[in-house]
Amino acid sequence: MTSPHLTTTGLPDTITACLFDLDGVITKTAVVHTAAWKEMFDDFLRRRDGAGFRPFDPVADYSRYVDGRPRADGVRTFLASRDIDLPEGAPGDPPERETVHGLGNRKNELLLRRIRDDGVEAYPGSVRYLAAVREAGLRTAVVSSSANCRDVLRSVGLEDHFDVRIDGVVSAERGLPGKPRPDTFLAAARDLGVEPGQAAVFEDALAGMDAGRAGRFGYVVGVDRTGQAAALREHGADTVVTDLAALEGRA
Numbered sequence: 696m697t698s699p700h701l702t703t704t705g706l707p708d709t710i711t712a713c714l715f716d717l718d719g720v721i722t723k724t725a726v727v728h729t730a731a732w733k734e735m736f737d738d739f740l741r742r743r744d745g746a747g748f749r750p751f752d753p754v755a756d757y758s759r760y761v762d763g764r765p766r767a768d769g770v771r772t773f774l775a776s777r778d779i780d781l782p783e784g785a786p787g788d789p790p791e792r793e794t795v796h797g798l799g800n801r802k803n804e805l806l807l808r809r810i811r812d813d814g815v816e817a818y819p820g821s822v823r824y825l826a827a828v829r830e831a832g833l834r835t836a837v838v839s840s841s842a843n844c845r846d847v848l849r850s851v852g853l854e855d856h857f858d859v860r861i862d863g864v865v866s867a868e869r870g871l872p873g874k875p876r877p878d879t880f881l882a883a884a885r886d887l888g889v890e891p892g893q894a895a896v897f898e899d900a901l902a903g904m905d906a907g908r909a910g911r912f913g914y915v916v917g918v919d920r921t922g923q924a925a926a927l928r929e930h931g932a933d934t935v936v937t938d939l940a941a942l943e944g945r946a
């Protein structure tokens with residue numbers, strides 16, 4: 696295959712829209728999610744198995760079973776990896792109830808507390824890159840599994856920088872299956888009026904890479920914040936960067 700002609704934004708010249716994941720790509724919130732998941736799962740496992748419990752691994756377990764997936768899918772996939780079967784419960788379950796939704800709600804409480812206490816920051820390189828692609832006339836969407844996406848974007852002043860938002864709330868309203876399925880990215884491309892082949896996907900999660908590949912998008916950028924460049928490539932990244940700003944001026 697011949698290598699594509701890259702523009703000043705580091706993307707093939709056939710690309711007219713950019714679909715950005717949020718946590719870990721635009722904002723420094725992947726680590727906050729990871730910490731909240733670990734606190735919730737370790738507390739659950741300790742109560743269940745006693746002091747000798749096997750803790751949640753914030754690298755391997757997070758990236759394989761939780762990262763990038765909608766909240767309840769993260770609970771289900773991790774529990775399945777430990778052969779633990781819990782009732783589904785209901786989305787309104789209180790955080791102390793031992794159901795899929797109860798555990799998810801507990802994690803959300805812990806996440807919101809951390810966000811309230813420590814605040815949220817955007818990656819300066821991502822903010823610059825976002826401005827550059829908009830300046831170059833490309834359309835933009837944020838495609839996140841998180842139901843907290845809008846609040847997080849608002850808190851860093853970036854809510855208006857995206858033409859389209861497909862997040863955990865919008866996906867639930869439209870009944871879209873989450874990453875690793877491609878449906879949320881495909882919905883964003885459709886809302887922007889572009890074919891998947893004209894859209895670039897920006898993702899830090901392996902589930903997001905799988906969604907990019909399954910949707911046959913025009914270009915997939917792996918964003919490596921944790922030293923998993925090789926895994927991002929294996930899951931379909933066309934290129935891997937540690938900072939979005941590194942894409943500029945590659946042409």
Ligand SMILES: O=P(O)(O)OC[C@H]1O[C@@H](O)[C@H](O)[C@@H](O)[C@@H]1O
Pocket residue numbers: 717718725728729761762763764765766769803839840841842843844863900
């Ligand atoms: O619980 P939320 O805010 O709806 O987020 C769901 C998921 O959103 C993804 O963006 C994160 O990578 C996951 O860690 C998180 O679990």
